[in-house]
Amino acid sequence: MTYDAEATKQRIFAAAAVEFAEHGLAGARIERIAAGARANKQAIYLYFGSKEKLFGAVVAAKLQEICHVVDLDPRSLPDMVGVLFDWYQEHPELVRLLLWEALESGDGPLQGEQTRADAYRDNVRNMAAAGLTDERQARDWLFTILGLVAWNFSVPQLRRLVLDEPDPAKALARRRAVVVDLARTLTANAPVDD
Template sequence: MMTSASRADSPRERILEAAKTEFALHGIAGARVDQIAKSARTSKERVYAYFHSKTELYRIVATQEMEAIAAATRLDPTDLPGYAGRVHDYFTAHRDNLRLMRWGQLELLGNSSDEVVDAMTARKTEQIRRAQLDGHLDPDWDPLDILTFVSQLATAWADQAPPGRPLNETPDEASAGVAQAAFLSARRAAIVAAVEKLFPAAQS
């Protein structure tokens, strides 16, 4: 019986982890399957044995990341400012993951429907719709607009370098100075305040 530790070091899991790094750096078109195989300590043939195409491999990696994002940020339609703050926190701590998702938006947009993205979007908009019906949110907004605007605001600073700092600096290094920590804290506060002004709970 395969344990969780052995699954984590299986060729398939190593390929997925290596692919996540490669796609974040180079996108789908620019990612090299031979580099993924090398990083995963396996062969290019083994990669294609598990995944039929590079696009399929990207979709699986992106699906795993979307599930991780959903678990870490926990959409609460009755507290959209808090949700926006959590999304900001997640992506400022995982900037590579934001690049990973944006490559898919750039390269796959309009090419085909993504059932996973569509299902997740439908689930979240339905949560927002129920909150509107329950009087927690202004019902005049389209739920999809609410979700989109909050997501855009929440990630507005996630891939922006603080003044005088390179974007590829890690969060720990970037927050080493008091001034930089204050800068990041102020950006988060601005996001939360903006969402609060746009989508306050409806008055009963």
């Protein structure tokens, strides 16, 4: 049987995503990642360099996944916010990874920060080019929209307490409708060029 380096990297990556989402960077263990990936620890260091670089690669990849799903065009923003909401609901690991990253890094530098910042700048430029008055407004919209959606999955205990809804599925369905409606209101008041 031949060794498949790419398959090993993919297994390591998948196991790392689960481990980091569950335990964060500090709590994650290379031994558990290796066991989950059916690989040895040396392969992890060979392919990714360090636990920190692996964490950064996992977060960046999860963010890239969502970028391929959602195009935040102001002309179809409510629909895209619904898609974003659904994606977060189906992929709760991204919110967990971002929360761990925030807790462990604070406002300090991040692995792959420049690449991620450039991707957000591209999103902002695309939103502004689609008709928002300027890039500053587009930045504010993007950050607000991400917060409106992600908050629903960041604090499920607060969602349960505030909404006082015993059925989590009904609570999320209501929240999705509210967030999409807020996006509709936001775009209704925006100066979008045709």
